[in-house]
């Protein structure tokens with residue numbers, strides 16, 4: 001049973017992403033399991049108090065321009081064992097340590113152990129996580145018997161990385177916008193859940209600058225509980241720099257069985273879903289696009305929503321939404337646009353504003369990353385085997 005669910009999980013996590021323009025599809029390889037073993041420690045030599053070398057350890061290190069597929073291709077056995085520590089002997093009482101192994105993996109990988117515990121997240125190039133510790137060499141404290149190295153099954157989970165992630169209820173027009181701003185040809189239809197797999201596209205600008213945008217399947221109430229397309233896709237939102245919320249200004253109704261939700265209510269429900277999945281998602285820069293402005297009364301509705309967004313505390317008081325459905329913390333949108341993705345109204349302005357905002361936030365990130373690098377360097381100088389499983 002456990003094995004079956006493992007296989008199922010593995011299959012489900014290989015999302016198929018359609019290649020833009022060509023209509024070809026390839027499997028987006030976003031998860032890989034490895035077996036890692038630290039090297040055994042060398043034997044000590046009690047007669048002369050000789051100490052065996054510590055076994056080597058296994059690390060995963062984030063590198064640019066490689067994929068999980070490359071990792072597998074490089075070592076199809078998917079097994080890694082670090083070097084043995086040398087035994088102590090008469091002419092060399094201090095056995096040299098075994099060789100460490102560093103497995104290069106793509107930036108954006110989260111490393112988990114076989115119990116699903118997160119060992120570390122490799123967010124920027126050079127991030128390094130100790131995944132299997134080498135065994136201690138034989139010494140007086142362990143009766144001069146070298147210890148075995150740590151053995152672990154680890155899972156490398158790559159979250160889709162795009163500059164902008166499209167978030168919205170089904171049918172909001174996310175895929176229509178994607179096709180308006182890029183050369184991608186996503187499936188567009190008037191029924192919910194047209195998009196069932198994440199799709200990446202590039203927005204191109206006159207000066208050849210490219211910004212990646214991810215079209216994600218529509219979210220619905222309860223997505224964090226895996227309703228609808230569920231949280232399989234919420235994880236991809238984590239690795240986007242900015243979120244673009246798309247909302248049908250006329251509101252949404254999944255089917256007559258479900259309640260009608262106004263545009264403001266859909267915004268709040270999306271806000272709530274993200275918050276329940278991972279609150280820090282709300283810290284990302286967010287932009288809102290009120291779509292389908294070409295429809296009857298849409299301008300009037302959009303003005304209303306914009307006003308309501310000015311004072312959310314007050315606006316929610318007049319809503320008929322269950323308290324449990326309301327977010328604890330309201331998203332603050334950097335910009336609110338009214339657009340028609342279908343008729344190409346306001347799309348160009350949105351596209352340029354996304355670029356401006358990304359650049360502004362990139363400057364802030366650079367500063368943050370510089371600080372992280374400094375911190376990492378400091379930790380590197382103090383690397384010790386006790387730090388197993390944490391970014392060192």
Ligand SMILES: Nc1nc2c(ncn2[C@@H]2O[C@H](COP(=O)(O)OP(=O)(O)OP(=O)(O)O)[C@@H](O)[C@H]2O)c(=O)[nH]1
Nearest residue numbers: 170171172173174175176189193194195218341342
């Ligand atoms: N009138 C009008 N219709 C639109 C606009 N944008 C999208 N639509 C229509 O809305 C429907 C849904 O569009 P999609 O782009 O498939 O919506 P989606 O958000 O990708 O939907 P899912 O993939 O199901 O989450 C389609 O029939 C589109 O033609 C718009 O600006 N105006």
Ligand SMILES: [Mg+2]
Nearest residue numbers: 174175194195
């Ligand atoms: Mg779609």
